[in-house]
Amino acid sequence: MTGDEQQFREQWGRVVAVLVGRFGDVDLAEEAAQEAFAIAVERWPAERGPVPTGWLVTTARNRAIDRIRRDRTLASKAHLLGAVAEAEVPMGTPVIRDERLELIFLCCHPALAVEAQVALTLRTLGGLTTKEIARSFLVPEATMAQRLVRAKHKIRAAAIPFRVPPPEFLPERLAAVLAVVYLVFNEGFGGRDELADEAIWLGGALAGLLPDEPEVHGLLAMMLLHDSRRAARHRGGDLVVLADQDRSLWDAGRIDAGRQELGQALALGGRGPYVLQAQIAASHAVDGSDWARIADLYADLAVRTGSPVVELNRAVAVAESAGPGAGLAVLEGLPLEEYRYLHSTRAELLARLGRTEEAAEAYRRALELTDDPAEERLLRGRVASLGQA
Amino acid sequence: MKYMMLIHQGTSPTPQRPDEWATLPADEQQQVYADYGALNETPGVTPGLGLQLPETATTVRVADGRTLTTDGPFVETKEALGGYFFFEADDLDAAIALAARVPAARLGGAIEIRPIMEW
Structure with missing residues (x-):
């Protein structure tokens, strides 16, 4: 991710968050934010440096108010009119509270389907377009658009709250947020790098917003450490298993960043599932497994x-x-029984014990269960090498 | 925000089915009565009217102008509506917290939260 993209994502999420908080309407917030960014390109003089977040928020807020006034169906909603009266402030108000945490808890609310949580998070916090999200998850754009529309409608219709959950809900809701980030990362792990980058960015933003939660640092550490091996995991379209990877291709910067996050998580007393997985990843990356x-x-x-x-x-x-x-x-x-890695693992261990026929049988079972071409090649290669042993 | 809270009894015992109800220990029975009493007293709650068992339901359809009447609820008996009440609250989280206090939710049933249409 370039510096400009990073800057855009930070600001996009913050502008959308403030507007959702004020008007309770994700669609309205997105449209107004989009307009504000477009206006900034036209009117903000390059010699004055990057556009300040406060300027974007104020511009977007004024666009939203214009829209509410123009649009009678929106204006008929009394609560929005109340919000207009509150929101009218002169340009250039300096301090803008960061409300992205409220926004991510809204997007990952368990009353929304998980696929919708993922799409909303990437759209509102990550600033990805519907088209980009659809492409990343290999679904038609119309399907993704429909998913987002339905989720945004439910947020309004059922009054899903925009706030950091109270303590009795927090552990469960934070787990849902982390699960969404992890899911995005996992999708990216299959080779769609942009999603892995996005997940790491979201994890970093979350760690900044919730610095005292060890699992947040644990998740970020785990993602960084896994991602450090990205360049070594494929060779000419083929998967390379950990033991055969060229360690000089591992990203030392990522490993350092991951270790730092893990250190923070442990210092906070973290012993949760993400911290444990980060410790495992760290052992691979640092201690030679x-x-x-x-x-x-x-x-x-x-x-x-x-x-x-x-x-x-x-x-x-x-x-x-x-x-x-x-x-x-x-x-x-x-x-x-239906999980291909069970069979490929059994096959591997049987082969090492010299039980060749059983191993071949287990490899065949694994092959029946996979539809990934790179994996199929890897498994066929293993079966073939059994014959030579 | 106003919600209709639909109580799906599922397999949860109700006094309307004495044999099943008797499987609950006496103190748990008392707790169920107490919990429903407390729900009805909760600010924002408008209690619903009691419904007889789903077996007493009759389902009506009209096809080609003819009225078709069948015995039983529209959905399967164990999925049928067991009761309902209304709840006026700030947001969905308040309704979720209240739904979790409905005894049927912990005894094998489930609560469905439906926002009421506002015109």
């Missing part, structure tokens, strides 16, 4: 999440530290 320690971290994580996928990861770490037989034992009875 201390597998015994990684196995312990996965054991902690499995207790906290109850997830069989975490157990599968633990099996890999156990196999590395205590041998493939011990790893296989962890895999026994995991309810992941």
Whole structure:
């Protein structure tokens, strides 16, 4: 992300947030923000440096008020008229409160479907266009537009609040926000770099807004550490597994930033799922994968999440530290029959034990369950190398 | 903001079904009565009228000008509406917090929150 893009995202989110807070209408806020940015391009003299956020907010607010006055259906809403009276302020008001935290809790409210939460967050906080979001998630633009319209309508119709949740709701709601950021990151991990960048940007903004929440730093640390290996993860369109990656391609700046965030999370007493995953990622990036320690971290994580996928990861770490037989034992009875990585992992461990036929069978099962061409090539290569062993 | 709160009984025991109701310990039964009493006393709540069991429902459709009458609720019996009330509140979070206090929500049923149309 360039400096200009960074600056745009910061300001876009802040302008939209202030307007949603004032008028309670996401559509109106977006349209007015768009106009304000367009006006800035025309009228703000380049020699005066970057456009101040306060100028953008005031301009957008005045555009919104104009729109409410023009549009009778909006003007018939008494609460909006009240907001107009309150909002009319002269140009150049200097201090603008950052209300992006309220905005992200609004976008990630559990009364909205998760896909809608993701799209709204990227649109209102990240400043992505509907078209960009649709392309990133491989859905038609019309579908994405419909999703956003429905979500914005529900925010108004059901009065989803614009505020940081009170303490009794906060843990659950923060978990939802972090889940959205993580989901965006995961989508990006599959090769759509712009989404990984977006998730890291959102994570950074969130860490700035909630500096005392260890899981926020944990999530950011985990994303940075995983992302540090981006350039090494593919070679000519093929996936490269961790052990075979060219470490000189790992991004040292990302690793440092990730370690710093992890340090903060731990200093705040963080022991949650994101902090644990960040510790695991850090062990890979920094200690050359201390597998015994990684196995312990996965054991902690499995207790906290109850997830069989975490157990599968633990099996890999156990196999590395205590041998493939011990790893296989962890895999026994995991309810992941339809999960391709269960079978590819079993195959790998069986192959190491010299149980070639069983290994080939497990690789074939994994192949049946995947539709990703890069993975298919990787698995076929493994089956072929079994024959030579 | 005004919401209609629809109580879906699901599998939660109700005094209208004495056999199921008897599976609840006496103190839990008392708690259910107390909780519904407290809900009705909550500022902003307008209690609904009591409904008889979904089995007593009759569903009517009109096709080609003919009235078709069938026995039972529109949806399946265990998904049918069990009761309702209204709640006037600042926002959806207030309605969610109140819905979580409805006994049916913790005993196998669910509460649906529907914003009331404002003209």
